[in-house]
Amino acid sequence: MFRTLDDLDARGMRVVVRSDLNVPAKDGKVTDSTRIDRSAGTIRELAEKGARVIVLTHFGRPKGREEKYSQRLLVEPLAKALGRPVAWADDVIGPDAVEAVNKMKDGDVLLMENVRFHPEEEKNDPVFARQLADLGQAYVNDAFSTAHRAHASTEAIARLLPAYAGRLMQAELEALGKALEHPEKPVAAVVGGAKVSTKLDLLGNLVAKVDLLIIGGGMANTFLFAQGVAVGKSLCEKEMADTARQILDKAKTAKCHILLPTDVVVAAAFAENTPSRVVPVNAVPDDMMILDAGPASVESIIDRINGCKTLVWNGPLGAFEIAPFDAATNLVAQAAAQRTRQGKLLTVAGGGDTVAALAKAGVEDQFTYVSTAGGAFLEWLEGKELPGVAALTSKASGCGCGGAH
Numbered sequence: 001m002f003r004t005l006d007d008l009d010a011r012g013m014r015v016v017v018r019s020d021l022n023v024p025a026k027d028g029k030v031t032d033s034t035r036i037d038r039s040a041g042t043i044r045e046l047a048e049k050g051a052r053v054i055v056l057t058h059f060g061r062p063k064g065r066e067e068k069y070s071q072r073l074l075v076e077p078l079a080k081a082l083g084r085p086v087a088w089a090d091d092v093i094g095p096d097a098v099e100a101v102n103k104m105k106d107g108d109v110l111l112m113e114n115v116r117f118h119p120e121e122e123k124n125d126p127v128f129a130r131q132l133a134d135l136g137q138a139y140v141n142d143a144f145s146t147a148h149r150a151h152a153s154t155e156a157i158a159r160l161l162p163a164y165a166g167r168l169m170q171a172e173l174e175a176l177g178k179a180l181e182h183p184e185k186p187v188a189a190v191v192g193g194a195k196v197s198t199k200l201d202l203l204g205n206l207v208a209k210v211d212l213l214i215i216g217g218g219m220a221n222t223f224l225f226a227q228g229v230a231v232g233k234s235l236c237e238k239e240m241a242d243t244a245r246q247i248l249d250k251a252k253t254a255k256c257h258i259l260l261p262t263d264v265v266v267a268a269a270f271a272e273n274t275p276s277r278v279v280p281v282n283a284v285p286d287d288m289m290i291l292d293a294g295p296a297s298v299e300s301i302i303d304r305i306n307g308c309k310t311l312v313w314n315g316p317l318g319a320f321e322i323a324p325f326d327a328a329t330n331l332v333a334q335a336a337a338q339r340t341r342q343g344k345l346l347t348v349a350g351g352g353d354t355v356a357a358l359a360k361a362g363v364e365d366q367f368t369y370v371s372t373a374g375g376a377f378l379e380w381l382e383g384k385e386l387p388g389v390a391a392l393t394s395k396a397s398g399c400g401c402g403g404a405h
């Protein structure tokens with residue numbers, strides 16, 4: 001279990017908040033402030049409760065102090081999102097940082113320079129983490145998207161201060177918990193995308209946890225090939241056939257039903273305006289490639305999902321970037337969104353192209369939860385422990401005594 005802001009009596013307290021404000025920028029100006037707007041909730045709540053809020057964030061992979069990675073450009077957009085002033089500190093440690101913190105009053109917000117200007121950050125260095133911890137009296141992690149990395153500002157610091165999940169972190173952990181850790185059954189997973197080889201751990205974890213695994217996209221071709229189906233010119237990792245068969249065996253043992261396409265959309269090339277047609281999966285012409293699941297497959301996927309209470313989704317069912325190869329992804333996503341709206345299905349999606357695919361299907365905000373955390377979401381789907389999350393559990397997180405007992 002992790003503690004949340006509900007457990008923190010923040011008034012008058014110096015609270016170090018680790019946010020992910022890693023936003024796109026051009027010519028020193030933020031071009032998309034979505035992450036800032038989302039992160040503002042936790043910071044505002046703490047400031048309104050009278051805390052002195054010290055915000056840490058990272059940007060890029062700087063090698064030491066590199067001005068092009070400075071976070072100063074965030075001061076204005078953050079102040080705008082919060083509706084209150086934001087002070088700036090040129091460093092996260094040292095005299096400037098300490099002075100900036102000492103000047104703070106209750107309800108103030110202070111943004112600090114890119115925490116990765118110190119190489120000790122990514123090394124999870126204990127001395128550096130102690131310096132960060134000394135800035136505050138409590139620690140709030142609101143950056144799920146960096147929780148798969150054990151860094152000083154995401155992991156070690158959480159063991160030195162009383163640690164809490166921010167509202168974004170809390171929402172993510174609660175959604176993920178409901179999807180796989182203690183889901184309402186039956187649970188289905190859609191796994192699509194290009195290659196089996198990039199999703200081996202993910203598939204291995206899911207077959208052990210879900211009742212129904214729907215495989216689509218390029219990776220379905222490898223599974224079909226492994227079962228003796230001729231896939232023509234399709235994207236297919238022939239060298240992964242043994243691995244695919246092992247996953248199918250593991251699924252059988254775990255009583256996880258695997259659903260592969262029974263009909264497919266084929267074309268001569270993955271290009272705009274290429275003629276395409278639907279063929280049964282065992283009739284793919286030698287000079288054609290599979291680019292989407294066919295209508296009969298879509299119908300049976302939707303039918304199966306309708307019998308489930310929970311759905312986890314990663315990866316498109318076809319080459320969704322170009323119509324008409326987005327049809328299966330769109331139709332299944334829209335059907336899942338409808339069940340979600342009706343309260344009959346809990347839907348959690350994320351990772352890589354999935355957010356873009358769901359946005360293209362027009363349902364991005366109709367799923368129960370869509371994670372934008374990328375790598376961290378994928379590692380969670382792989383069943384891995386995320387160091388930043390593990391350090392937040394009440395057992396591991398610091399009591400603030402500095403090891404005095």
Ligand code: AMP
Nearest residue numbers: 193194217218235290291315318319352
């Ligand atoms: P991933 O990043 O692994 O989730 O893969 C997403 C990519 O898989 C997208 O760019 C899709 O166009 C691609 N993809 C999905 N289905 C196919 C397919 N049948 N053939 C080739 N590429 C595909």
